[in-house]
Amino acid sequence: MSDVILGLVGVGRIGVMHANNIVALKDTLARRGVNIRLMLTDVATDHARSVAAGLGAEFVPSVGELLESGIDGLVIATGTATHPELIRAGVDAGIPVFCEKPVALNVADALPVLDYIRENNGVVQIGHQRRFDAGYVEARRAYQAGELGWIHSLRAVTCDMAPPPIAFLATSGGLFRDCSVHDFDILRWLTGREIVEVYAKGSNNGDPGIGEAGDVDTALALITFDDGTVGTVSASRYNGAGHDVRLEVQGSTGSVMVGLDEKTAVSSAEHGVTFPQGNPHQTFAERFDQAYRSEMVAFVELVMGERGNPCTPEDAVAASRVADAAQESLASGVAVKVALKVSS
Template sequence: MKDVVLGLVGVGRIGVMHASNIAALNGELNGQGINVELRLTDVAEDHARKVSAGLGAQFLPSVEALIASGVDGLVIATGTGTHPELIRAGVDAGIPVFCEKPVAMNVADSLPVLEHIRAHNGVVQIGHQRRFDAGYLEARRAYQAGELGWIHSLRAVTCDMAPPPVEFLATSGGLFRDCSVHDFDILRWLTGREIVEVYAKGSNNGDPAIGEVGDVDTALALITFDDGTVGTVSATRYNGAGHDVRLEIQGSKRSVMVGLDDKTAMESAEAGIAFPSGEPHKTFAERFDQAYRSEMAAFVELVLGQRENPCTPEDAVAASRVADAAQESLASGVPVRVALVGAKAS
């Protein structure tokens, strides 16, 4: 039996989800001769102790104590502002790191972290869970196998059912950095192409407080790839029908859609059409439940040296660069070349 000890930092909403998945993962991997142990810490000690007790995990009083306890891998599920420091701590300890996206709030803050990882030969997996979703995996396979022909357009949609607290939005970096960065990442990953230009627009028709903290509740970006292919990436905080994440890939031979099933938060306006007929997803955690589980299983394999890194810091920074360009275009009202954002950050 191989023992893998994972140390989790942060037990907020997504941290608790990861903790639960790690606990469930242990049962799944036992049959493969792998025993996964969870240790965790959080500055909210009382809450962290309750979470650890509920999952049979060990609580440690600090990040330093967690790392010193001899964990084999570090899982970072804290606020974005803490990511750089915690990534460095894990890399300096010589252990593989899993960190929720992004590396840092923007490209300028991410590049020094990237340099530190490279200088110390660090192993860091960034959490872009859509890479593990069955629909996106199949769409990528079909595209790379040539079954779709050449792609003439793509349309990515990320719709939250309701906005998160304004306190979160005030420090989120904006709708493109918080939500659409997942679409930018998956489009690069699926097509193997770079996004070279972004032209973004946004609006606020919901809670005025969202605009007061400098964000928008709805936005759309027209993107251009390095081969001239065009696409759109849209997001909203107010999709009352349900949590809706889809990707349309329109090719010269075939067109496919990720996220089109009985839980799609959309209704047909055509007479006699009952599809979709299921209950729509309510949250991102529900929509990507299996993807999150597979993502953490992949990190265990990475810790054991059994696979390549499925989402590198370089991948994450490339997606963040596009998100930065989108935020800049949203503010300026003009198209922004993605390469210039990287050049300015350098």
């Protein structure tokens, strides 16, 4: 049996989730002759030690020691501002890197990172977990198989039950960058086309502090693809019915909707219709639990050389460019062309 040792940096909410998912792979990978091991570190050493002990993982005092320990892959789950430095460190160590989105705080800061990865033959997978969600995968398959005909409309929705702390929103870059970037990525991935123009509007009817922090609590973007196809991307911080993530793909011969199941956070106004009857998802972690697990399986397979990169840094930066254009349109009130260049 061969060992695959993953090193993880950052044990906040998303880092703990990834750590749990890595450890949970043990039995599955053992059947493939692989022994998965986890080593982790965080500047919050006491918390990191506790997490490691609870998972049967190994705590390492620093990132430098983690990279020198012989790990086969690096998982980055720290704050966005630290991503460029840690990505470069992983590339310098000559190992595959998994990094939560985005690559950097903004596109300008991300471009030198892309150059560095390319110049040093780095392998970096960015965490856009929706690419591993069964519904999105099926919608993409149906479209590519010709079952929907040509697409005439796309409608993407991402709504949280309640907003995160104002302190987070003040540094998130805005609703489109923080939230809708996932929709922009999945729309590019599903259609295989580029988004070339965005026109956005937003509103603030909830906590005034969100507006004071420079953000909106609800927004809508009209997007245009390079073949002229149109779509909408909507997002909200206030969706008390539940965490609602859906995508409607309407084609000339068929239509599909991702996220339409017993836990969909909507109710029918039609007489006698009781669907859906399940309890709605409460958070993104619950909604995409299996997708996050599958994403980490993909990274392990990438580390083992068994698959290609399912989400490149170039993919992530392309989605961020659309989010930037949406934020610019939101501020200016006019449609904004999306810059398609992805290198500095």
